[in-house]
Amino acid sequence: GIQVEQSPPDLILQEGANSTLRCNFSDSVNNLQWFHQNPWGQLINLFYIPSGTKQNGRLSATTVATERYSLLYISSSQTTDSGVYFCAVRETSGSRLTFGEGTQLTVNP
Amino acid sequence: KAGVTQTPRYLIKTRGQQVTLSCSPISGHRSVSWYQQTPGQGLQFLFEYFSETQRNKGNFPGRFSGRQFSNSRSEMNVSTLELGDSALYLCASSLAAGAYEQYFGPGTRLTVT
Numbered sequence: 757g758i759q760v761e762q763s764p765p766d767l768i769l770q771e772g773a774n775s776t777l778r779c780n781f782s783d784s785v786n787n788l789q790w791f792h793q794n795p796w797g798q799l800i801n802l803f804y805i806p807s808g809t810k811q812n813g814r815l816s817a818t819t820v821a822t823e824r825y826s827l828l829y830i831s832s833s834q835t836t837d838s839g840v841y842f843c844a845v846r847e848t849s850g851s852r853l854t855f856g857e858g859t860q861l862t863v864n865p
Numbered sequence: 866k867a868g869v870t871q872t873p874r875y876l877i878k879t880r881g882q883q884v885t886l887s888c889s890p891i892s893g894h895r896s897v898s899w900y901q902q903t904p905g906q907g908l909q910f911l912f913e914y915f916s917e918t919q920r921n922k923g924n925f926p927g928r929f930s931g932r933q934f935s936n937s938r939s940e941m942n943v944s945t946l947e948l949g950d951s952a953l954y955l956c957a958s959s960l961a962a963g964a965y966e967q968y969f970g971p972g973t974r975l976t977v978t
Contacts, residue, residue, distance in 0.1 A: 786964035797902070797953050797972045804966040842908065846964055851921045852898065853957075853967060855908035 758783045758847045762856035769833050769863050777828040777859045779843030787846035788819050789853070790828050792839055799842065802828070833863045866892060869958050869970035877976045883944040886973045890937050890958030897939040898967065899931060902953040911954075914939055915962035943975075951977045 759782040769775055779788075790802040803810050803817040805826065810817050814833075819826040830837055840860050844853040870889045878884050890897050899911040910923040914933035931941040937958075943950055955972045959965040 787966075789966065791969070797955075797974065799955065799969040801966065801968060806964065844908075844967075851913055851962060852910040852923065853900075854910070855900075857907055 758785070758845060758850070758854050760843060760845055760854050760856040762841075762843050762859050764859060765857065766860045767862070769861070771833060771835060771863055771865050773833050773863075774829070774831045775833060775861070777830070777841055777843075777861075779826040779828070779845075779856055781824050781826075781843075781845045783824075784848040785821065785824075785845040786848045787853070788821075788826055789844045790817055790826070791842045791844065792837075793842060793858070794839060802841075830861075833861075835863050835865055837861060838863045869956055869968055871954075871956050871970040871973050873973060874971065875974050875976075877978060878946050879978055880946055880948060882946050883942060884946060884975060885940055885942045886954055886956075886975075888939045888941075888956030888958075888970060890939070890956075891968055894958040894960055894968075895937050896959045896962045896965070897933055897937065898957045898959075899939070899941050900955045900957065901925075902955060902972075903949075903951075908955070911941065913962070920962055946977045948977050951975060 761780045791799040807821045840858040844855045896915045898913040913921045933939045956970045957967040
């Protein structure tokens, strides 16, 4: 099956800093989503981005499908950005989302 | 529009018992998928249902089963519970089967003692 690798596994920032999270995947995909898992466990949709670039406030994402990676940018980070960020992909030939291990982000005041 | 709802939110069961979890998708969504999240294994796919048919199943033993009703609501059942079944069970809905955006519910946290 498809492999999904996220980096870095852990990231500690000061409030106001910028960060880039990376997601590499091993095969062609027709769905790529970024999620933020809140402290209660719910996965919050950030982006649905199988290709191209999208922006939503301080967050933006880029997926280069031909090179099999996606980047999530967080600018001017806030303490409320803390949590685990997951990348999930769906193989072109498959019907399930495969998740990466996640990036644990901690933003300190 | 209401989001994905899951019941119950928390559950404590004893080894050997069985459990049924419920998921109501977003109105108009016809595909429901289930995932298990544990600290050791991360997020793993359990099954996907569309139009009351199971389209795909993950690598889980036969103790894990599910079904989907005509109103797209879904249930999953775990029989003969084991300690290792303690996990957060997440349900996701999407418009249809295929490369559609998935939206997740708040999850059911199951503890097996």
